Amino acid sequence: MEKVILIAADNQERVQQLMEKLGQAGYKVTHALNYSEVVAALQRTNADLLLMDSKLPGMSHFNLVQRLTGRREQIPIIVIGNDGSDEAIQALESGAHDYIPNEWDTRELLARISNLLRLFQTGRKEQDEIIRIGDLAIDPLCRNVTRENETLALTHREYDLLLFLARRQGQVCTREDILREVWDYDFHTGTNVVDVYILHLREKIDKGRRPKLLRTIRGIGYKLLSQDEIDANTKDRLP
Template identity: 50%
Template sequence: MEEPVLLAISETVAVSRLRSILESSGYAVHSADHLSQAIILFQQVNFVMIIVDSNLSGMHDFDFVRRIHKSEHRIPVMVLGHDGSLEAAAALEAGANDYISEQIDERELLARVNNLLFLFNYGKERKNQKIELRDLRIEPLSRQVFREDQPIELTQREYDLLLYLSKRANQVCSREEILSHVWDYDFHTGTNVVDVYILHLREKVDKGRKWKMIRTVRGAGYMLKTADST
């Protein structure tokens, strides 16, 4: 099956050239010449890569790149640029993974595309590896959680919180860090939502078991503890 790539590019000449190169290498190419059209396609198709023109009609300050970067779908983004290093820096700061010029030749373009896809696929494989800590097992691909091989039913937010703690096992996680990474809050809002969800997790993960994994570090935050040593 051909892997779909989106060309969010307004210039027809550039679209025609890149389409020819990518289709000759087995990719299924979709194109959009305006931001609104690109957003619709992004929502409808599971692209493996998106190439965005820095001059895409309707795009301002790489807002489309930021939108892709912040979405739950981790997709490599390559920016087709026109103005050199300052623009390249702005594109990368917005979340782009690579920056290419209009003059890029076919061999280099395909090498960059294939390299990004390899890195992202490797990252996905690592992301989906099982996490096993003592008798706790988390399977990211299916979002299933087990303790002593017994399934634990968690809400989406409870799962996200447990996954965050598990990836930082035996490390103190402050409330601010948890709010930022699990709830995507950029500052401490005064909410006790973290404490509430920690209680939920303790009820489901630790209750009735001798080893309590979810610990409070007084004055600092929380920790998923796997060993007796400190």
């Protein structure tokens, strides 16, 4: 399948040069001019890699990099720099996966892109594996959820919330964590949307079933039991 690279830059000469080289290498290329256009483009298309200018308009102190690398579904990011080693350190500490100077060599850039795509492909295969917790099964590839072999009808957001908790099974997730990762909120708005969706999810996955998988940790947040916790609880109940 053809890989899609999103170029984020407002320097037209640089953009044209990159689009030409990447197109010749067999990539499909899209373009965004600023911070807002990058966010919109990533919501609209399934880009495989982001190649961005360190001076992208609308970005401050690589806050776009921090936002994207904090998402539940990450995209590899290469920053094309302008100001040397200090800037490279800042970009990498903000979460960028690679940094290449302004005077880049085409072969080196293509090698770095290929390497990152390969690494992320391996990680995505692992993320696509079916998650099993007791009699609950979550298939990320087809977004299908079953419990006791019964298919559960979840909304898009309910599924995202369940998957987030399942990938952190046994860990307590705060409301702030959930708002940031599932709703993409950068701050706590005072909304009770997390509590409402937890209630809906509990009705669908736990009502009338044992054990109860979704737990409230009073004053902190929520968690989904891990398989180890289920096994331990079952062992404790044995005569």
